[in-house]
Amino acid sequence: MTTDSMGVDDVVATEVPPGALPTTTYGPIVATTHGDAAMGERILDVRNFSVDYGWGENAVRAVDDVDVHLDRSTVLGIAGESGSGKSTLVYAITRLLRAPGVIRGGEARFNLGTDDEGEHIIDLVNASERELRGVRWSSISIVLQSALSALNPVVRVGSQFEQVLKSHRKDMSKDQRRSRAAALLAMVGLDEDRLDRYPHELSGGQRQRIMIALALTLDPQLVIMDEPTTALDVVTQREIIGELFELRAQLGFAMIFITHDLSLLTELADEIVVMYAGALVERASARELYEAPRHPYSLGLLNSFPPMHGERTELTGIPGSPPDLAHLPTGCSFHPRCPYAMARCTNETPPLVEIKGSDRSVACWLHVGDAGVAVPVELSRVATGTKKFDPATEVAR
């Protein structure tokens, strides 16, 4: 996100209790709801959401009928193949999607919080640019995948914070802005002297920390991180994740975390959704997905990590390559790569359905209880529900 795209007039005070609606307004509030449509603890509710690139017969469906939701202060992980539509989904939800990307259907409701008048919910799909500006960065902020090149190369780091704060915190003096910027850098473990540097003088990790600090400038309720640590070394990743989760513990924001690294995602997410070719193929708690995947693609992903121990053997991961969205295979789009594919899979698309007696869902014909279809053991394991890893407290200091 380049800093010039932040355009919020109202600024949230720094000490907002998690979940509460701050006294400063969020700009125009689109709907005040009670009763049925109330969201309660749910902060984001996305339903039947579809996104195309292009129009008419050239349209390519990049996000297909996706449902995702998350509760306040929780972490949703999005995993999936390169090109599966993860970035498109979050850009579309936050309405940062550029032409030829178009939202083709569905809804995305964001819960700003509750006060005397009830819940304040914004319909992100239909909100105007002006309404969106009231929400973006102050309520929802996003660290883009291309962040390594997103900082303006000819502007010193300090000036980038300066620009944001100058346009959103008109009450602040130059000295206050400088010390706020220094405090934000300190939050992500960087020394104040980085403010005087140009981005090209910093390493990737330093720039990524700066992007995270910029995203937290206006104290949002939902932070979306699109591959925030992918280009970093593991110790820095460990530090940044630790810091991020400490900040989350303090500030209470919810998070959508997109990464290819299922191991990392398993450690930090509460719930994980797996995307394939624009659609959700599996949704489960992080531990269940890791220990007991149900979808053959999820299993393939988990088997794609070279181990840190033992003999070196050649791994094949998932055979084939990601599908061309313009020419998706019929039926289950994973069937040409699926070792378990059956006749039915080549012409009928499996819906995402809840697995009976659980709060997880999968889109695969193996799991619909068809007579004569035996679920392979590797796709019917039972999770033991071991203790969850705590990314925040685990970093000893």
Next chain:
Amino acid sequence: MSDATKGPVQLAARNLTRHFSVRTPGRLLNARRVVRAVDDVSLDLVAGEVVAVVGESGSGKSVLARMLARIVTPTSGDLVLQGTPIAIKSKRTLAYASQVQLVLQDPFASMNPVHRMSHNLLRPLRIHGASKADAPALAEAALRRVSLEPPSRFLESYPHELSGGQLQRVSIARALCIEPKVLLADEPISMLDVSVRLGVLNLLRGLCDDDRLAILYITHDIASARYIADSIIVMYAGQIVEQSRGTSLVDEPKHPYTQLLVASVPDPSDPTRDVPPTGEHAQIAVAEKGCRFNPRCPHVMDRCREEEPPAFVVGENHTSKCWLYADHEAAVEVALSTRRREGETATT
């Protein structure tokens, strides 16, 4: 993945050093400070071998790769390409570039955004002498080698129309299409999906085994380094702190920084594990004197703050730049205290 046949050294670096002079904070009289981005690094890139470099963000991996590609001029040191010493202060020649190709970390930054992929791929081919008639077929073949099918779709795309992973595969294809002898890959898979990663890693390995390419593989994914590398180098604050042939460096890390690195790898099979303290941030905590890791090191001794350690032999083809290994007793103690996950099986 055997260490058997050692091929000819394609590119040798000796004592490569690059210092940057940066303005210091405080802004007094334009005071400047020297950043020792890469200090006294020597390595051989051998035909048919992958050398992996892992290390902290800011440890100098990219500056090293850029010096090897001759995009950054070393402050001092030597480069020898296929036995011929290179005048390091002179301009990079086309001949050098055609032998030594660099694939960059950030695929979004490495492609010209206003041109289609066909332009991004055909331009280097034409510059390096492919005829106008041959170039498109070579570009398509290179795209197939990195599993981008159908190639025609990708040749027609603009960078912003591709996902990060697709774009990175195009940049690998671009480097491969002019048939270099040395491939410098700076975090080439960091933005790829895991399923595709394995394909690219196997591809790099294949380019080594079958086409006898010499590959420098820079990564922060130490598991992937362990998977494809013939030897592994760990850098910290511009210096090589540990190196080994084979996997011994990952299996039995000796340097305290390497031990931290190995323990930091996400491992959901062990959610209750202890990760050693990461210490202060390296950018703030690089010591000016003695061992550069000393401000963060849990084993720091008086000597570490005064004298820089040399590389000690800690095993077969395995060295560690740490005073702990100056005498045998201390070495044994650390090896015991940090051996982790003994007998544990791999996660998946």
